[in-house]
Amino acid sequence: MAGANAAPVIIKRKKVIQGGGHHGGAWKVAYADFVTAMMAFFMLMWLLNATTEKQRKGLADYFNPTIPMNRVSGGGDGAFGGDSVFSEQTMTQSGTGAANREPTEEAQARGDSAGGEASEQAQQAEIEKLLSARAGESMTMERALRHVVTRITDEGLVIEIFDLPDVALFEGDSDQPRQVLRDIAGLLADTLALTLNRIAVNGHVRSYPITLIDNPVWDLSAARAQRMRDLVETAGLPSARMQRIVGYADRKPVTPDPMAVRNNRLEVVLLRKDR
Template sequence: MDRKPRPIIVKRRRAKTESAHHGGAWKVAYADFVTAMMAFFLLLWLLNATTEKQRKGLADFFNPTIPINRISGGGADVFGGDSVFSEDVMAQSGSGASRVIPTELDRARGDAGQGDSGIEEERRQLEELLRARGGESMTMERALKHVVTRVTDQGLVIEVFDLPDVALFTGDTAEPRQVLRDVARILGDVLPLTTNALAVSGHVRAYPVVLRDNPVWRLSAERAQAMRGLLGEAGLPDSRISRVEGHADRMPVTGNPMAVRNNRIEVILLRRDR
């Protein structure tokens, strides 16, 4: 009896292989990319949220040419210590001196006390003093809402201005209201801490051109004189006043020359080289 041959069945089994490990290098690259994008958008936000003066201050802070110490030092190492001959042999490049109580001859008179960095330091100190006075009472705090400071080519400007609901003077006159007297009293306490000569200038808003007698020149000069008198009553020596000026409506601070914000008095701490 013939038997049919059995078919031969071959089973092929795939060998199980482990999936290749790709590593984590892509994660590091992705994290670096996200960090760079975060830093980029943070930079864009800082450029939009800061003023030109603040950006200049940040640039100056990271500028390696700015001296760490503002006073003269006699040491040769990184600590810049003083020697007994430092007042005689070292350049007086700061706003102070190495002696605790220097004489008039030995007092340092470098550019730091006259340049932009020196005037900015004076501005910060003045603003701190004004804030300290503003915290004494609600009256002082309300008075200081009329005050801002800024630095110009002339020096440190203390600007006292009208608010929409509170004016410094009565109507279109040079009669000071109580709020201006309060501001003058604060300045009379703060300004004696400085030695700069002072200038007082008056500015007023523009009036309609149809007026027959435009009072801008007379009114700005009279208001500047009134402020000078208030500072004298507050105890500031008249010898500190270098000039009193009326600028009429020629130097508006807003786009609208008739805005009440242009009614202002400026007390300027003049630079010593002016």
């Protein structure tokens, strides 16, 4: 038969592998992460522009909490195992300590009832509370306190008073105070009367163009610091509490632009007891 000699028909079946079937949506996840990051970035930029310096400090403190740590496992019912942070007596659990009559130089106790950093933070909170209470007395005080922020440094508690773009503390490039600074000085004299710390006053000014033949930054910063000292003493603060008056010229700007008016500022420092 003719059909018996016919060539066999061979059928080839190819297995087609669809590329990207498993990871084809990975770009969507990457794009979603990118959009989320951009949204977070723009929210950060908006917050920086829409909040005051004091509000930004509050946000920073919220994300950087101070948590008391206790190295002793004991039966105390408090965060410090039953010991007070202001305790100056030798504690059986806490190791070395100090009595009020025999202070030591150990890190845990110095014979000082101020309580170190905890005391500084408590003092800052109390002063901010007093200033806020006075701000509610009138619109004048409320406007004046827009110029004031507080912070804690190695020197002690710093009360910073600074120029605003629309309201300066002094008349032009002089040391003649405006009424807003007189109001702040009177308020500080009343508030600082509740403390015993010695006080330092630092003067800072913005940078001036280098083309000036006679750059006033040194004389002006020192004169403004002296003027602030005179204002708070006239308002009732004892002169014996003044430890030093310093003019820093334009050497310590607080903004990227050294010529910004925000660098025109005064610092009234409640010095630590070891300063």
